[in-house]
Amino acid sequence: MVNNDTSTSSATERRASEFAGTIVPERLAEPVEPQVRRNIAKVSRRDIMVGLGSVLSAVSTTMLIFGRLTPLRGRIGFVVVAFAIYLVIYALLVSLTEDRPAVIDRVMSALFTAAAVVAGAALVSVVGFTLWRGRSALLKPNLYTQDMSTTGPLDPLGKGGILHAIVGSLIIVGLALVVTVPLGLACAVFLNETRSRMRSTVRSVVTAMTALPSILAGLFVFAVWVLILGFQRSGLAAAIAISIMMLPIIVRSAEVVLRLVPGNLREASEATGAPQWRTVWFVVLPTARSGLVNAVILGVARGVGETAPVLLVSGVTSTINSNPRANPMMSLPLAVFEFVRSPQQALIQRGFATAAVLMVLVLVLFTVARMFAGRPVGRQSKRQARRTARHSAKDLQRIDALTGGHTS
Numbered sequence: 455m456v457n458n459d460t461s462t463s464s465a466t467e468r469r470a471s472e473f474a475g476t477i478v479p480e481r482l483a484e485p486v487e488p489q490v491r492r493n494i495a496k497v498s499r500r501d502i503m504v505g506l507g508s509v510l511s512a513v514s515t516t517m518l519i520f521g522r523l524t525p526l527r528g529r530i531g532f533v534v535v536a537f538a539i540y541l542v543i544y545a546l547l548v549s550l551t552e553d554r555p556a557v558i559d560r561v562m563s564a565l566f567t568a569a570a571v572v573a574g575a576a577l578v579s580v581v582g583f584t585l586w587r588g589r590s591a592l593l594k595p596n597l598y599t600q601d602m603s604t605t606g607p608l609d610p611l612g613k614g615g616i617l618h619a620i621v622g623s624l625i626i627v628g629l630a631l632v633v634t635v636p637l638g639l640a641c642a643v644f645l646n647e648t649r650s651r652m653r654s655t656v657r658s659v660v661t662a663m664t665a666l667p668s669i670l671a672g673l674f675v676f677a678v679w680v681l682i683l684g685f686q687r688s689g690l691a692a693a694i695a696i697s698i699m700m701l702p703i704i705v706r707s708a709e710v711v712l713r714l715v716p717g718n719l720r721e722a723s724e725a726t727g728a729p730q731w732r733t734v735w736f737v738v739l740p741t742a743r744s745g746l747v748n749a750v751i752l753g754v755a756r757g758v759g760e761t762a763p764v765l766l767v768s769g770v771t772s773t774i775n776s777n778p779r780a781n782p783m784m785s786l787p788l789a790v791f792e793f794v795r796s797p798q799q800a801l802i803q804r805g806f807a808t809a810a811v812l813m814v815l816v817l818v819l820f821t822v823a824r825m826f827a828g829r830p831v832g833r834q835s836k837r838q839a840r841r842t843a844r845h846s847a848k849d850l851q852r853i854d855a856l857t858g859g860h861t862s
Contacts, residue, residue, distance in 0.1 A: 500551075501560075504544065504547045504548060505544065507543075507547065508540050508543045508544040508547060509540060511539075511540075511543045512536045512537070512539040512540035512543055513536055515536075515539050515543075516532055516535050516536040516539060519535060520532055520535070537568065540564075541561060541564060541565070544560065544561065544564060545557055545560075545561050548560045548561075581813060584806055584809050584810050584813065585810050587802075587803065587806035588803055588804075588805075588806030588807035588808075588809065588810050590611055590803050590807075591611050591803045591804050591806070591807035592807045592810060592811075594611050594612055594615075596612060596613065596614065596615045597611075597615040597616060597804070597807055598615060598616070598617060598620070599615055599617060600613070600614055600615035600617055601614070601615060601616075601617050601618035601772060601773055601774050602614045602615070602616075602618065602772035602773075603618075603772050603773040603774075605772075607796060607798045607800075607801055608798065608800075609800065610800060611800055611803060611804070614804070616786070616789055616804070616807075616808050616811065617774060618771065618772065618773055618774040618775070618784045619784045619785055619786045619788070619789035619808065620786065620811070621774055621775075621776065622689060622768075622774075622775065622783040622784040622785045622786075623758060623785045623786045623787075623815075625689055625693075625776065625778050625783065626689050626692045626693045626696060626764065626768070626778070626783065626785055627693075627696065627754060627757055627758050628693075629689070629690060629693035629778060630693045630694075630696040630697045630700055630757055631700075631750070631754065633693065633694070633697045634697045634700045634701050634704060634753060634757075635704070635750055637697075637701060638700075638701055638704030638705045638708060638749070638750075638753065639704070639708055639739075639746065641656065641660070641701075641705045642704075642705050642708035642709040642711075642712055642749075643712065643734055643738075643739075644656065645657055645660075645705070645709050646709050646712040646713060647712070647730070647734055647738065660701075660702045660705045660706060661702070661706075663698070663701065663702040664702040664703070664706060666698070666699070666702075668695075668699055668760050668761075668762045668763055669762040669763075669766075671695050671698040671699055671763050672695050672762050672763035672764075672765070672766035672767055673766065674695075674698070675691055675694050675695040675698070675763065675766075675767050676691075676766045676767050679691045679694065679767065680767065686780060686781075687767055687768055687769045687782060688767075688768065688777075688778055688779055688780055688781065688782070688783060689768055689775070689777075689778035689779075689783035690778045690779050691767035691768060692763060692764045692767050692768035692783060692785070693778065694767075695760075695763030695764070695766075695767050696757040696760055696763060696764070697757075698763075699756060699757055699760055699763065700753035700754065700756055700757040701753075703749075703752055703753040703756050704749050704750055704752070704753040707745075707748065707749030707752055707753070708742075708745075708746055708749040710745075711742045711745030711746055711748070711749060712738060712742055714742065714745065715738050715741050715742050716741075719737050719738070719741060720733055720737065720738065723736075723737045751819050751820065751822060754819055755816050755819050755820060758786070758787075758812070758815065758816065758819070759787055759812065759816065760787060761785075761787040761788055761790075761791050764783075764785045764787065764788045765788055765791070768782055768783050768784075768785070768788070769782030769783075770782060770784065770788065770792060771783065771784050772784075786808055786811065786812045786815070787812065789805070789808045790805050790808045790809045790812065791805075792805075793805030793808060794806070
């Protein structure tokens, strides 16, 4: 035993003597400095000064290029060249104090900011131009309370309105919702909750319908509903054509929302012995209700702006028609089309005013969608949480009554 201890200690001394002459590099012996996290959301004073200096330099250089050095002209070209020079100067200035990832981050942020500004400017210009051209007609109360049955093309803006188009749009979109919402939600549930072999085929058909031109939907309904079946052109035919356009939007959006429902909710429901249809009806659909409302609103926003199907299968009228089964029925997009194509300035102003009303309607729809779908899937509002708590209290009372108060 003593010999073993002696041999072990001698081996340890030998290894220590071997490593005694090893030289540790100085760069490994120095302590490593901790990395400092870069806050990309904070804008410092130096960032502002660098950005302003780059803008001034880019504008000055572009003015020299367009006014002195080259024969280039044009406002759009000036802006494009100035922005390109700004990116180069900005990248050079940032590289003096930052590393390569920071330079790439700043340049890409500038590109995305410019893209957002261009998109916002385009949207504002379209909305502003429409409101400005239709400002005279928008201020007339008769625009919202009268139709065009007693108004001629030479009558002033104080006579006639678009009430028939507003009523027609509401009726057509309402009928389209009655047809589309059950079919769209049922199709989304089929694609997400079943394991049928037909899922891939149905998904391919829905994807193809998403890119279907609206004129083809109108031609299909016109050929089947009017020519083959013999029904007359009406608001109901327009609602069927609008339903064809709305259906793929609702199906795809609802399918994505249903995929976000946590799987443990389905498993918990199935663990209690509930069949699949009860799990879908009482667990999956209520959980995804806010997202499903958003999907429906998106489909409505797509259908309310369609013009070609209504023009083919509904026709044009200047009076209010509240019967969707007979006679032509007007809609807001079709009214815009008819007004703007006229050579009379009064009718053109009515057309821009109608377009402004249509934009406001779509804006209201998207606002409602944001209000209902602002919460993630599965997160309850305060009212829903209170209602769930009341139901839970009632269930507890019922269980206590059955067990005599002896619950674990």
